[in-house]
Amino acid sequence: MFKPVMTAAVAVGCLAHVALAQEVAELDDTIEATAKALIEAARVDEVGLTFVEDLTTEVGQRLAGSEAEQRARDWSVAELNELGFDAVRVEAFDIPFWSRKSEAVAVLTPSPQELVATALGGSAATPKDGVSGPVVRFESLADLQSAPVSKVDGKIVFIDEYTIKTMDGSGYGMGVRKRSGCAKATSDKGGLACLIRSVGTQPHRMPHTGIMARDGAEGDGPVAAISGPDADQLTRLLARGPVTVSVNIQTEIKTNAPSGNVIAEVTGTDLRDEIVLLGCHLDSWDLGTGALDDGAGCGIVVGAAKLIAELPERPRRTIRVVLYGAEEVGLFGATAYAREHGDDLDKHVLASESDFGAGPIWRFQTRFGEAALPYARTIQNLLIPLGVTPGDNRARGGPDIGILARSGVPVVTPGQNGIDYFDYHHTPDDTFDKIDPDEFRQNVAVYAAFAYVATETGWDFRKQPEPETVGTE
Numbered sequence: 036m037f038k039p040v041m042t043a044a045v046a047v048g049c050l051a052h053v054a055l056a057q058e059v060a061e062l063d064d065t066i067e068a069t070a071k072a073l074i075e076a077a078r079v080d081e082v083g084l085t086f087v088e089d090l091t092t093e094v095g096q097r098l099a100g101s102e103a104e105q106r107a108r109d110w111s112v113a114e115l116n117e118l119g120f121d122a123v124r125v126e127a128f129d130i131p132f133w134s135r136k137s138e139a140v141a142v143l144t145p146s147p148q149e150l151v152a153t154a155l156g157g158s159a160a161t162p163k164d165g166v167s168g169p170v171v172r173f174e175s176l177a178d179l180q181s182a183p184v185s186k187v188d189g190k191i192v193f194i195d196e197y198t199i200k201t202m203d204g205s206g207y208g209m210g211v212r213k214r215s216g217c218a219k220a221t222s223d224k225g226g227l228a229c230l231i232r233s234v235g236t237q238p239h240r241m242p243h244t245g246i247m248a249r250d251g252a253e254g255d256g257p258v259a260a261i262s263g264p265d266a267d268q269l270t271r272l273l274a275r276g277p278v279t280v281s282v283n284i285q286t287e288i289k290t291n292a293p294s295g296n297v298i299a300e301v302t303g304t305d306l307r308d309e310i311v312l313l314g315c316h317l318d319s320w321d322l323g324t325g326a327l328d329d330g331a332g333c334g335i336v337v338g339a340a341k342l343i344a345e346l347p348e349r350p351r352r353t354i355r356v357v358l359y360g361a362e363e364v365g366l367f368g369a370t371a372y373a374r375e376h377g378d379d380l381d382k383h384v385l386a387s388e389s390d391f392g393a394g395p396i397w398r399f400q401t402r403f404g405e406a407a408l409p410y411a412r413t414i415q416n417l418l419i420p421l422g423v424t425p426g427d428n429r430a431r432g433g434p435d436i437g438i439l440a441r442s443g444v445p446v447v448t449p450g451q452n453g454i455d456y457f458d459y460h461h462t463p464d465d466t467f468d469k470i471d472p473d474e475f476r477q478n479v480a481v482y483a484a485f486a487y488v489a490t491e492t493g494w495d496f497r498k499q500p501e502p503e504t505v506g507t508e
């Protein structure tokens with residue numbers, strides 16, 4: 036059984052109010068019955084979960100541009116063909132490639148000890164023997180940026196800023212700012228290297244990687260994240276007096292490496308030129324096996340599309356599954372897709388992506404044309420038994436379909452409970468055992484139901500109010 040999230044009970048209490056306040060579009064009885072049957076089928080679905088298990092076991096980590104990411108594409112093409120998808124293909128592109136060779140951070144004085152650390156993606160290498168120097172601590176990136184050069188010159192910077200745990204992942208944004216900005220701010224002021232408190236939220240000695248801001252393969256300076264407990268230790272040492280540390284990061288970079296988007300379809304019938312896009316990303320960071328980020332997302336959208344493919348009748352619109360490449364290192368797959376399909380974006384009637392782990396979906400967020408909002412409410416009503424509450428109409432899409440949303444493609448963002456997502460994301464702990472099968476299947480059910488309704492109804496999710504009604508709101 037699905038485990039309802041706490042917010043579901045709250046939402047049920049508000050339903051009468053929501054139903055009164057929101058216009059609902061009429062749904063054909065057969066479509067409604069089939070959507071409900073898809074939800075039931077998802078409760079026992081094996082395809083999606085098996086996809087993640089096999090991908091993370093048989094391929095493992097899938098660093099963008101690496102030989103492993105290439106194997107993931109080959110594996111996915113074979114698997115999607117095996118599952119009976121149509122038009123399975125790879126749309127290839129090149130990316131700047133970065134990978135870690137080695138990394139070591141240690142306290143030299145007053146008490147020699149290693150700190151658990153990982154280089155951020157795109158970190159510059161240090162000289163072969165590393166760098167060492169006194170540590171200067173800042174509580175935020177802004178503090179570093181406003182510090183005088185004399186405070187940073189010749190030192191190793193430490194930004195000791197926490198990530199706040201939130202259900203919607205909003206605490207991550209601040210973490211990403213320090214990850215992006217530290218190396219440049221440090222090197223601009225003559226600093227030797229930057230250490231940041233890991234952006235992740237877990238209390239264990241698991242450092243959290245992620246891309247830094249950079250042009251090409253490599254950024255402005257050496258930068259590493261130390262785990263939360265190691266950041267605590269460094270802070271305690273600094274409270275007792277001066278501390279010197281050493282940082283040694285060695286990398287491999289290439290200006291061009293192969294990546295690509297893997298695409299598979301369930302071809303529609305009378306509306307086959309119209310596309311409902313379901314996305315995820317195939318690449319992962321190299322520390323874990325990328326089970327939550329984003330093997331789960333790929334399993335969810337593949338599982339959902341496969342359930343629709345198994346219906347007695349083919350869907351009216353085409354369901355296109357896109358396993359984006361090279362998301363983690365700069366959204367290269369998203370950019371390549373928009374470039375490749377720029378001329379037919381008006382044929383993309385709806386896009387959605389799963390890239391926030393496998394926690395239960397609790398709200399149905401959209402970005403539809405104003406006159407299409409009753410469609411959102413109708414679909415969300417179907418999802419009430421899954422604990423899904425109404426969301427706003429300000430969804431931005433995820434990292435990979437954001438570019439489509441900004442081009443006017445309507446999007447659905449099923450909001451997941453990600454309260455513990457950043458405990459695992461981008462760390463060695465992002466492994467298959469962290470996926471709760473019931474919560475995962477709840478996601479498959481949501482995607483299958485809304486994608487099916489979107490294909491069968493032929494609804495126009497871009498729909499705007501008639502001109503004469505615009506002034507009446």
Ligand SMILES: [Zn+2]
Binds near residue numbers: 316362391
């Ligand atoms: Zn991701």
